[in-house]
Amino acid sequence: MLNFMENIPEIPLAPYVSKFTSWISDTFAFLFDPLKNEFGDGLEDFADMLAAVPPVIIILIVALIAFFISGKRIGLASFSLVGLLLVWNQGLWEELMLSFTLVLVASLLSIVIGVPIGILMSKSKAAESIITPILDFMQTMPAFVYLIPAVAFFSIGMVPGIFASLIFATPPTVRFTNLGIRQVSKELVEASEAFGSTGAQKLFKVELPMAKPTIMAGINQTVMLSLSMVVIASMIGAPGLGREVLSALQRADVGTGFVAGLGIVILAIIIDRFTQSFTGKKRV
Amino acid sequence: MSIIKVEGLSKVFGKNTKQALKMLEEGKTKEEILKLTNSTVGVNRTSFSVEAGEIFVIMGLSGSGKSTLVRLLNRLIDPTEGKVYIDGENLAAMNKKDLRRVRRTKMSMVFQNFALFPYLTVLDNAAYGLEIQGIDKVERNEKAKKSLEMVGLGGYLEQLPAQLSGGMQQRVGLARALANDPEVMLMDEAFSALDPLIRKEMQDELLDLQETMKKTIIFITHDLDEALRIGDKIALMKDGSIVQVGTPEEILVNPANDYVKKFVQDVDRSKVLTAFNIMKRPETINIDKHGPRVALERMKEEGISSIYVTDSKRNLKGYVTADDASLALKADLKSLVTILKTDAPTVTKETLMNAIFEISHNSTVPITVVEDGKLLGIIVRGAVISALAGQSEVNRNHA
Numbered sequence A: 001m002l003n004f005m006e007n008i009p010e011i012p013l014a015p016y017v018s019k020f021t022s023w024i025s026d027t028f029a030f031l032f033d034p035l036k037n038e039f040g041d042g043l044e045d046f047a048d049m050l051a052a053v054p055p056v057i058i059i060l061i062v063a064l065i066a067f068f069i070s071g072k073r074i075g076l077a078s079f080s081l082v083g084l085l086l087v088w089n090q091g092l093w094e095e096l097m098l099s100f101t102l103v104l105v106a107s108l109l110s111i112v113i114g115v116p117i118g119i120l121m122s123k124s125k126a127a128e129s130i131i132t133p134i135l136d137f138m139q140t141m142p143a144f145v146y147l148i149p150a151v152a153f154f155s156i157g158m159v160p161g162i163f164a165s166l167i168f169a170t171p172p173t174v175r176f177t178n179l180g181i182r183q184v185s186k187e188l189v190e191a192s193e194a195f196g197s198t199g200a201q202k203l204f205k206v207e208l209p210m211a212k213p214t215i216m217a218g219i220n221q222t223v224m225l226s227l228s229m230v231v232i233a234s235m236i237g238a239p240g241l242g243r244e245v246l247s248a249l250q251r252a253d254v255g256t257g258f259v260a261g262l263g264i265v266i267l268a269i270i271i272d273r274f275t276q277s278f279t280g281k282k283r284v
Numbered sequence B: 001m002s003i004i005k006v007e008g009l010s011k012v013f014g015k016n017t018k019q020a021l022k023m024l025e026e027g028k029t030k031e032e033i034l035k036l037t038n039s040t041v042g043v044n045r046t047s048f049s050v051e052a053g054e055i056f057v058i059m060g061l062s063g064s065g066k067s068t069l070v071r072l073l074n075r076l077i078d079p080t081e082g083k084v085y086i087d088g089e090n091l092a093a094m095n096k097k098d099l100r101r102v103r104r105t106k107m108s109m110v111f112q113n114f115a116l117f118p119y120l121t122v123l124d125n126a127a128y129g130l131e132i133q134g135i136d137k138v139e140r141n142e143k144a145k146k147s148l149e150m151v152g153l154g155g156y157l158e159q160l161p162a163q164l165s166g167g168m169q170q171r172v173g174l175a176r177a178l179a180n181d182p183e184v185m186l187m188d189e190a191f192s193a194l195d196p197l198i199r200k201e202m203q204d205e206l207l208d209l210q211e212t213m214k215k216t217i218i219f220i221t222h223d224l225d226e227a228l229r230i231g232d233k234i235a236l237m238k239d240g241s242i243v244q245v246g247t248p249e250e251i252l253v254n255p256a257n258d259y260v261k262k263f264v265q266d267v268d269r270s271k272v273l274t275a276f277n278i279m280k281r282p283e284t285i286n287i288d289k290h291g292p293r294v295a296l297e298r299m300k301e302e303g304i305s306s307i308y309v310t311d312s313k314r315n316l317k318g319y320v321t322a323d324d325a326s327l328a329l330k331a332d333l334k335s336l337v338t339i340l341k342t343d344a345p346t347v348t349k350e351t352l353m354n355a356i357f358e359i360s361h362n363s364t365v366p367i368t369v370v371e372d373g374k375l376l377g378i379i380v381r382g383a384v385i386s387a388l389a390g391q392s393e394v395n396r397n398h399a
Helices: A013-027 A029-052 A055-069 A074-089 A092-125 A125-140 A143-154 A156-185 A186-194 A198-238 A241-252 A254-276 B016-025 B029-036 B068-072 B096-105 B123-128 B130-131 B135-150 B166-179 B197-211 B224-231 B248-253 B258-264 B292-303 B322-332 B351-361 B381-388
Strands: B002-011 B041-050 B055-060 B079-085 B107-110 B184-188 B216-221 B231-237 B241-246 B284-286 B305-308 B315-319 B369-371 B373-381
Touching: A013 A143, A013 B224, A029 A074, A029 A092, A029 A143, A029 A156, A029 B224, A055 A074, A055 A125, A055 A254, A055 B068, A074 A092, A074 A254, A092 A125, A092 A198, A092 A241, A092 A254, A092 B016, A143 A198, A143 B130, A186 A198, A186 B107, A186 B130, A198 A241, A198 A254, A198 B041, A198 B130, A241 A254, A241 B224, B002 B016, B002 B068, B002 B216, B016 B029, B016 B041, B029 B041, B029 B241, B041 B055, B041 B068, B041 B216, B041 B231, B041 B241, B055 B068, B055 B224, B068 B184, B096 B107, B107 B166, B123 B130, B123 B166, B130 B135, B130 B166, B135 B166, B166 B184, B166 B197, B184 B322, B197 B224, B216 B224, B231 B248, B231 B292, B241 B248, B248 B258, B284 B292, B292 B305, B292 B322, B305 B373, B315 B322, B351 B369, B351 B381
Parallel strands: B055 B216, B055 B231, B107 B184, B184 B216, B284 B305
Antiparallel strands: B002 B041, B002 B079, B231 B241, B305 B315, B369 B373
């Protein structure tokens, strides 16, 4: 009696998903192909352009910005300086630029997509109750799983990496935008309405400025998740530091793996501190 | 002319609003309706009108529906039923565009916790209402600056709200509300978050401003003393209904029911009752007709030790004491002129009780209430004390 499952045939869930994925891949090929080609070329051009700039110039600029955003203290600036010089010294500069390009583009897209969805969620209860479980799904599904449809849609390279990263890294921006707007004090919203604001005026003059610190915290998380995804995406051919780690793993080469990993850490810390400094710590 | 007219305005929160409204008509209470329909009655069929230029205070305890009511007036909350006329336009039936126009030009609001935008300077905060209307920067800054100067913050234009004290922040709130020169100002517990001294200062300042501005102000408060102090009219709310509307004095002197009576019994009556409310008709003698003998007899009859003296037109001349009158009688004087004393304490009929209390404490004779030289009445010390205790019947002012 306890074995009643034996009598129920297995639901062919996996084949369904596979079929569905290839259907999407075939049906929207007209969309995916140009994305894969044009967009992919654009990304590579951008990375090449960055790599063409003498590293020392980029390093100095980053260190200078670090100096100013950290309130004219030298901690972050000297870390950036030494860290980036080390990456250069290890011959990983080009990889660093590729990884940075991936993170930058993936994060920007996440923000462009995530913030409006978050706004929509904050304005509509229905939207919130539909989108929340989708976000839960996106965040709890193991990140590797996204690599499979990414390959199906965009084959290998940078574009599928960015696609997987989008799915994995957008949720925090959506969630925090929603949260940030919902947290705006009721009185402030009332004040804005009582003076005759339109919906857009209320959003741009009150809700978004008030929610900005929370939204920025979400964006910071999104950027960090993109970075981790960019490394994972090396499994589907995304270039950059991740690929070095992966190849070291395959050759059991501890040293090379560690150095490439260190490069990722350095990039992560710099990006994290840079985005955090926009989180709205206003000096009064 | 009434600028705001509210007719049968109700708000029910919840899903079964129609059913709840029907039950209200049937006379069911808020609790019964909540139990049966799971809907909360916020405001229950209120009707009132507000005259242009008056301070209309809506007062009640928390949960009485006063904050909901004020939000129905500018439709921050949509009414379930009823009409709100502002300058003859029914706000409750307006489309969004017209509603925005009314909010922008005719009414503004001041909030309990100031509701200033923390990322904007004081000047930009005050200019918010104008910015929303698309008025260009130079003009709106000028207007905002003017209204900030009116509330005494001309020197703080570039500060952020967080740098100001609570009282100053609320002045910014006030300036913001004044900047678009509305006809009606809604003030929702505007001074309740301030400490008592600052609150009193702000009340005074509002009254001063009102002297020159003559706005129509709807002021929400839970503090009866505040209501009595600033209100030209007070509407007392309970369970979403208005229990009584009247001048502060009418509410105090003539409470509509036991609830209002209970509500006002703790009030500091000395700040509300005036000389007129507690004076009584004086015993007087006429200086042109009467001499010491009549004066003495009158005092004996009434059991008093002094008596006020007027002329035939009731102009107050002074008073005589029993001792002086009997000495004059022995000396066979016919006139009261020589023994007339003129140092009687005098107040007007508008003098507040707390001032009278001080005077009566230092005086041996009753206080006279005088208008244009004529004696209206006198106040004996006992009347002051029993009125302060809330025990005596007091005169109702229908003047």
